[in-house]
Amino acid sequence: MAYLKLTKDTYSARPADIVREWFVVDATDQVLGRLASNVAQILRGKNKPIFTPSMDTGDHVIVINASRVRVTGGKETKKIYYHHSGYPGGLKETPYEVLMERQPEQVVIRAVRGMLPRNRLGRAMIKKLHVYAGDEHPHGSQKPQPLEFKG
Secondary structure (H helix, E strand, O other): OOOOOOOOOOOOOOHHHOOOOEEEEEOOOOEHHHHHHHHHHHHHOOOOOOOOOOOOOOOEEEEEOHHHOEOOOOHHHHOEEEEEOOOOOOEEEEEHHHHHHHOHHHHHHHHHHOOOOOOHHHHHHHOOEEEOOOOOOOOHHHOOEEOOOOO
């Protein structure tokens, strides 16, 4: 039995093929989950034709106005963030309202991190996310392009 050889090989990106761009996203009045989903796709590089699952082909994303992001379904009073101190009985909880008052950047970072791979690749991708509570950011010299999401 003769085996057929495919005419095209599977493409796999090389480090030299990766060109990183910078994008800025305004989170004003955007729903947290939809924003995080779109930002995670860009950090991962799924919007590029050279996407390779085993490589970090994504771009840098700057999220401004994180304090103005919104949630739906009454989550502003019901949502609770958990973390553990590492000691017995050390489960800590922080309500969404309190975290938004103290560190609104963490709300966006945690939402995006939950949508990235849980390995060293995901840890490299989350380093390309830059979140700011206000509308000022120190990345002007990178000339970030504004990015709008549909929906």
